[in-house]
Amino acid sequence: xxxxxxxxxxxxxxxxxxxxxxxxxxxxxxxxxxxxxxxxxxxxxxxxxxxxxxxxxxxxxxxxxxxxxxxxxxxxxxxxxxxxxxxxxxxxxxxxxxxxxxxxxxxxxxxxxxxxxxxxxxxxxxxxxxxxxxxxxxxxxxxxxxxxxxxxxxxxxxxxxxxxxxxxxxxxxxxxxxxxxxxxxxxxxxxxxxxxxxxxxxxxxxxxxxxxxxxxxxxxxxxxxxxxxxxxxxxxxxxxxxxxxxxxxxxxxxxxxxxxxxxxxxxxxxxxxxxxxxxxxxxxxxxxxxxxxxxxxxxxxxxxxxxxxxxxxxxxxxxxxxxxxxxxxxxxxxxxxxxxxxxxx
Amino acid sequence: xxxxxxxxxxxxxxxxxxxxxxxxxxxxxxxxxxxxxxxxxxxxxxxxxxxxxxxxxxxxxxxxxxxxxxxxxxxxxxxxxxxxxxxxxxxxxxxxxxxxxxxxxxxxxxxxxxxxxxxxxxxxxxxxxxxxxxxxxxxxxxxxxxxxxxxxxxxxxxxxxxxxxxxxxxxxxxxxxxxxxxxxxxxxxxxxxxxxxxxxxxxxxxxxxxxxxxxxxxxxxxxxxxxxxxxxxxxxxxxxxxxxxxxxxxxxxxxxxxxxxxxxxxxxxxxxxxxxxxxxxxxxxxxxxxxxxxxxxxxxxxxxxxxxxxxxxxxxxxxxxxxxxxxxxxxxxx
Numbered sequence: 044x045x046x047x048x049x050x051x052x053x054x055x056x057x058x059x060x061x062x063x064x065x066x067x068x069x070x071x072x073x074x075x076x077x078x079x080x081x082x083x084x085x086x087x088x089x090x091x092x093x094x095x096x097x098x099x100x101x102x103x104x105x106x107x108x109x110x111x112x113x114x115x116x117x118x119x120x121x122x123x124x125x126x127x128x129x130x131x132x133x134x135x136x137x138x139x140x141x142x143x144x145x146x147x148x149x150x151x152x153x154x155x156x157x158x159x160x161x162x163x164x165x166x167x168x169x170x171x172x173x174x175x176x177x178x179x180x181x182x183x184x185x186x187x188x189x190x191x192x193x194x195x196x197x198x199x200x201x202x203x204x205x206x207x208x209x210x211x212x213x214x215x216x217x218x219x220x221x222x223x224x225x226x227x228x229x230x231x232x233x234x235x236x237x238x239x240x241x242x243x244x245x246x247x248x249x250x251x252x253x254x255x256x257x258x259x260x261x262x263x264x265x266x267x268x269x270x271x272x273x274x275x276x277x278x279x280x281x282x283x284x285x286x287x288x289x290x291x292x293x294x295x296x297x298x299x300x301x302x303x304x305x306x307x308x309x310x311x312x313x314x315x316x317x318x319x320x321x322x323x324x325x326x327x328x329x330x331x332x333x334x335x336x337x338x339x340x341x342x343x344x345x346x347x348x349x350x351x352x353x354x355x356x357x358x359x360x361x362x363x364x365x366x367x368x369x370x371x372x373x374x375x376x377x378x379x380x381x382x383x384x385x386x387x388x
Numbered sequence: 389x390x391x392x393x394x395x396x397x398x399x400x401x402x403x404x405x406x407x408x409x410x411x412x413x414x415x416x417x418x419x420x421x422x423x424x425x426x427x428x429x430x431x432x433x434x435x436x437x438x439x440x441x442x443x444x445x446x447x448x449x450x451x452x453x454x455x456x457x458x459x460x461x462x463x464x465x466x467x468x469x470x471x472x473x474x475x476x477x478x479x480x481x482x483x484x485x486x487x488x489x490x491x492x493x494x495x496x497x498x499x500x501x502x503x504x505x506x507x508x509x510x511x512x513x514x515x516x517x518x519x520x521x522x523x524x525x526x527x528x529x530x531x532x533x534x535x536x537x538x539x540x541x542x543x544x545x546x547x548x549x550x551x552x553x554x555x556x557x558x559x560x561x562x563x564x565x566x567x568x569x570x571x572x573x574x575x576x577x578x579x580x581x582x583x584x585x586x587x588x589x590x591x592x593x594x595x596x597x598x599x600x601x602x603x604x605x606x607x608x609x610x611x612x613x614x615x616x617x618x619x620x621x622x623x624x625x626x627x628x629x630x631x632x633x634x635x636x637x638x639x640x641x642x643x644x645x646x647x648x649x650x651x652x653x654x655x656x657x658x659x660x661x662x663x664x665x666x667x668x669x670x671x672x673x674x675x676x677x678x679x680x681x682x683x684x685x686x687x688x689x690x691x692x693x694x695x696x697x698x699x700x701x702x703x704x705x706x707x708x709x710x711x712x713x714x715x716x717x718x719x720x721x722x
Contacts (some may be wrong), residue, residue: 099485100486101481103570107507174634175417178416178418201703281407282403
C-alpha cells in the first residue's frame with residue numbers, strides 16, 4: 044500500500060531538517076523513501092475519485108444555471124427565430140397592467156392580478172401558519188415535558204410529509220363545504236365560491252406550520268441557558284422569561300423561519316390549484332376564486348398551447364417572476380439566520 | 389413599605405395569570421396542528437370507505453367511477469421512485485462527501501453551500517418548467533426529425549432512448565431527482581458531520597488515504613443517517629405532483645410502464661424492465677389530481693381511495709426512516 048496523502052508529513056520532516064544536517068536528511072530520504080511523492084496507478088485513482096466527487100458537488104451549480112437559463116429563454120431571449128416574451132410585452136405593461144387575459148382575443152399581460160391572488164393566499168396562510176407555528180415552537184421548547192415532546196414533535200412533522208395534492212383535496216372537499224360555507228355563508232351571509240382563496244389559504248397555512256414550528260424551536264433552544272437563569276434570578280415568571288427574554292433573543296431566527304415559510308406559501312402549487320380556482324382577478328375578497336402565479340403555470344402546461352406563442356412564453360415570464368420573489372426571500376432569510384448564528388453559536 | 393408589598397403581590401398574581409393563559413394558548417396551537425392532521429385523515433378515510441378494494445388496486449383508470457382503479461398510477465410511482473433513487477443517491481451522497489470531507493475552505497465551496505440552500509427553497513413548479521424545457525423538449529433542438537432514437541444494446545435486449553426524451557418516466561424521474569437533490573445532500577451532510585472525528589483521525593493516523601478513510605469508516609458509520617435522509621426525500625418525491633403535471637404526465641393512461649402489471653413480471657419480463665423507463669406514465673398523485681378535477685361527485689371517493697393508498701405508502705416509508713434513525717442512534721451511542 045502506497046501512502047500518498049502523507050506527502051504533507053514528508054514536507055514537514057524535510058523542513059525540520061534544514062541545512063543543519065544534510066547527512067541526516069540523506070538517511071531519512073533513504074529510509075523513508077515510501078514517503079516520497081510518486082505517481083502510481085493508486086494515486087491516480089485517488090485523484091480520479093476526488094474529481095468525480097467534485098463533479099457531484101458542482102452539479103448543484105449546474106442545476107441553478109440550468110434553472111436560470113431555462114427561465115430566461117423564451118422570456119428575455121428566445122430560442123430559434125421567435126421573439127421573446129418581453130419583446131412582445133413591455134416590462135412596464137407587465138407590472139402595471141391590471142388585466143391578465145392571455146386566452147382572449149385582446150390579450151393583456153399584467154401580472155398584478157396573479158400577484159394579488161398569490162399574496163392574498165400567502166397572506167391568509169401566514170395569518171394561520173405563523174402564530175400557530177410560533178405557539179407550537181414556544182410550547183415545545185419551553186413548556187412541554189420531555190414525554191409529550193417526544194410524541195408532539197414527530198406528529199407535527201408528519202404534517203410536512205403529507206403531499207400537497209392531499210391538502211388541496213381536503214380544502215375543496217372538506218374545508219369549503221363543511222367549515223367555510225356553514226359559518227360564513229349560512230351564518231354571516233357572505234357568498235362563498237366553491238373555489239375560494241380562504242380554503243386554500245387555510246390549508247397552505249397548515250402546510251407551513253411545521254416549517255415555522257421546527258425552525259423557530261431550533262432558534263428558541265439555541266438561546267443560551269444563562270439568559271433564562273438570569274431572568275429567573277431577577278424574579279421573572281416563566282411567562283416573563285419566555286416572552287421578554289427568550290423570544291426577543293431568538294427573534295432573528297423566528298423571522299428567518301417566517302420568511303422561509305412565506306416563500307414556501309408563495310411557491311405552493313397543487314393545493315392552490317385545486318382549491319382556489321382559476322380566475323385571475325384583482326380582488327382582496329377572500330371568498331372569491333383567484334388565480335395564483337403557480338396555478339397559471341400549471342394551467343398553461345395543461346392546455347394545448349402551441350410552443351412559441353406569446354401565451355406559451357408567458358409561462359416562463361411568470362415562472363421567472365416567481366423564482367425571483369422566492370429567491371429574494373430565501374436569501375434574506377439566510378442572511379438573517381446567519382446573523383442570529385453569529386450572536387449565539 | 390406595606391403599600392409596595394401589596395402592589396408587588398397583586399402584580400405577581402396577574403403575571404402568573406397571564407403566564408397560564410399564554411401557556412394554554414401555546415398548548416392549544418400545538419394541538420391545533422395535530423387535530424387538523426387527525427381531522428384530515430378521518431375525512432379522507434370517511435370518503436374512501438367502501439371504495440378501496442381489490443378491484444380498485446387491480447384496475448386501470450376508467451370513464452366510469454365504479455370501475456376506476458389505480459394500477460397505472462401505482463406502477464408509475466413505483467418506477468419513478470426506483471429511477472429517482474438511482475439518479476439521486478450517487479450524486480447526492482457524492483456531493484455531500486465532497487463538501488464534508490474533501491472540499492477546501494474556498495470561495496467556491498461556500499458558494500456551493502449557499503447555492504444548495506437556495507435550491508432547496510425553489511418552488512417545485514419551477515423545477516417542472518426546467519424539466520419540461522430541458523428533458524421533455526430539449527429546447528426543441530430535435531424538432532425536425534420526430535423519431536430520433538439512440539439504440540443501446542444490452543445483453544438480453546436493446547434499449548431505445550427517444551430524443552428528446554418526451555413525456556417519459558425518465559424525464560419525470562430526472563426532474564424529481566433535481567428537485568430532491570438539495571434535500572438529500574443536506575441530509576447526507578448532517579449524517580457525515582455526526583461521525584466522530586476521532587474515527588477519521590485514527591484512520592488517517594494509521595496511514596489510510598482520505599478516500600480509504602471515507603470509504604471504510606466514515607460512510608459506513610454515517611450510512612443509517614444517510615439512508616434516513618434518502619428515504620424521506622424519496623417519500624417527498626413520491627407525493628410530488630406539480631413538476632409531473634408540468635412535464636405533461638397528466639393524461640389518460642390505461643397501461644403500466646413496460647406492461648409490467650404484477651411483481652412476478654419484474655422477474656419474468658426483462659424486456660419490459662428495459663422498456664419501462666421510456667414509456668409514458670401516470671403516477672399516484674397525478675391520478676388523484678386528475679380525479680379531483682373531474683366534475684362527477686363519485687370521483688371524489690375514487691380520489692380519496694387513492695389518497696389513502698398513497699398515505700399508507702408514505703407513512704410506511706416515514707416509519708422505516710424513524711425506526712432506522714432510532715435503532716442506529718442507540719448503536720452508535722454504545
